[in-house]
Amino acid sequence: MPHPPNGNPQAGLKAYSTKQPLRILLADDHALVRAGLRALLEQMPAVEVVGEAADGLEACRLARSLNPELVLMDISMTVLNGVEATEQLLKSSDARVLILSMYANPNYVHRALKAGACGYLLKEATTAELELAIESVRKGELYLSPAIATDVLEECLDCLDQASAQETGELEALTPRQRQILQLIVEGNTNSDIAELLHLSIKTVEAHRSELMRRLDIHDVPSLVRYAMRMGIIPPERPPDEPTG
Numbered sequence: 734m735p736h737p738p739n740g741n742p743q744a745g746l747k748a749y750s751t752k753q754p755l756r757i758l759l760a761d762d763h764a765l766v767r768a769g770l771r772a773l774l775e776q777m778p779a780v781e782v783v784g785e786a787a788d789g790l791e792a793c794r795l796a797r798s799l800n801p802e803l804v805l806m807d808i809s810m811t812v813l814n815g816v817e818a819t820e821q822l823l824k825s826s827d828a829r830v831l832i833l834s835m836y837a838n839p840n841y842v843h844r845a846l847k848a849g850a851c852g853y854l855l856k857e858a859t860t861a862e863l864e865l866a867i868e869s870v871r872k873g874e875l876y877l878s879p880a881i882a883t884d885v886l887e888e889c890l891d892c893l894d895q896a897s898a899q900e901t902g903e904l905e906a907l908t909p910r911q912r913q914i915l916q917l918i919v920e921g922n923t924n925s926d927i928a929e930l931l932h933l934s935i936k937t938v939e940a941h942r943s944e945l946m947r948r949l950d951i952h953d954v955p956s957l958v959r960y961a962m963r964m965g966i967i968p969p970e971r972p973p974d975e976p977t978g
Contacts, residue, residue, distance in 0.1 A: 789818030852876035
């Protein structure tokens with residue numbers, strides 16, 4: 734039986750056997766759209782539509798009463814939009830949520846995933862892609878329409894680049910002596926050890942240590958160790974013991 738991977742917004746929920754019908758709730762404020770989706774889903778194996786909601790508030794209510802395993806949620810609905818409905822629904826239901834939307838706006842995608850959705854599918858998708866998205870979410874995987882996946886990936890990479898640049902700048906703001914002491918700290922050396930190795934007084938080491946922590950805005954050794962791992966100062970596979978002082 735498949736299990737949700739670590740990091741997935743719905744990690745920890747039970748995995749559903751593909752041999753049993755997947756219980757699906759449809760949420761869209763257009764009756765014709767719901768009818769079309771129901772017709773498509775009823776042609777798919779191991780799928781059962783258990784209910785329909787015309788707005789986000791009704792979707793939350795039906796999710797509690799019908800106990801679906803998957804909610805196909807329109808992002809733009811009256812009364813309560815799909816993003817807010819997803820966040821509320823997941824507080825009281827074990828269902829997974831697959832967003833259906835005509836909008837490829839990365840901001841919409843980001844908000845939906847942050848709310849806890851396990852996928853984002855554009856309404857222009859083919860029947861084959863709809864089936865693939867449902868099967869992916871059923872297995873506990875995250876699904877994004879190919880048309881938006883590239884934009885989302887680029888946005889994530891931009892965020893990583895910005896975070897990396899910020900941390901690199903913080904490290905470079907330290908003096909060479911402070912960077913040297915930082916490495917010795919995260920390698921497990923005490924203040925006394927560092928003073929002896931660098932031929933400094935303990936008070937000088939303490940002053941450098943206090944200043945580098947202030948500049949990095951890190952105030953405990955375990956956090957310094959994690960920072961050093963991210964920056965490549967020490968290898969992540971061999972974290973040192975925490976120094977005693």
